[in-house]
Amino acid sequence: MIMRPGQQLLLPANPLFIWFSLLAALVVNVLPLGRLAWQPDVLALVVVFWSVHQPQRVGIGAAFVFGLFMDVHQAALLGQHALAYAALSFFAITIHRRLLWFSVPSQALQVLPLFVAAHAIELALRMISGGSFPGLGILLAPVIESLLWPIVSIILLAPQRRAPDPDENRPI
Template structure:
């Protein structure tokens, strides 16, 4: 027979998360460089293909705001602008705003599970793309239509997978012990 809610351990009442190991800063930068390289692939310009670098920047801005910040977002934004031969600064502005809002909301976002976090990340991704396309529309006079929103929806849907993959090295035990329950 199940116990009454008042007699359950605190961890069951509040949805406690397991303790994580500290993240290696080299791992953070490695994941950002890999995400940047994925964005450099030719299919990155197709509709419905998410901005993996933006997703990775949000993730690390939420989980490690002191180790990754707006400088990294600005740097990778400039690299994306140079790669796409666009106006220098449009991605830098968008990624910097993305990092700022993610850092501002990082405590709130961490209270939720992966699905709730994805719902919080979706508006951040939409604002990022809206900034990029607004700058392009203001300078070139063309609007890409509303299909650009699909990229953000797909990236937000990938958030639970990114959460599992990027936190996996922190979830392992510091020393292997077969008698340890965690």
């Protein structure tokens, strides 16, 4: 793949780091902080990030399994989060080549519709199954998740960054 001018060459992602970050995001989601409608879904954010950057390692199956974990934890309709996460992962993998050509702030705008769609899927399933409407605060969650995209990108790509100054031991 041809790189954009000024784009930094990254080391391969360590699979242990990928799965550790997914498990850490799951732990953040299951912390007993209380579930508010505007609260961002950190696990969905990390699933989308790794589906974009490592689609061979984190795919629709992994997203579905993490969604089932969230369904069990929140005592939600079984498959509600799983369907939303699987759809998120599918659409993230679909746009991952195009998305990586944009700068990180532009990527945040590009993934906003994905997060809106995921929350719409969860809300539709909740309403169909007889749940109550959580309020208009649910509209803030996808916006907050897309605003967190640059921060998550910096944190999760940090172990892959190469040293910027070459010397005789690091020619690239």
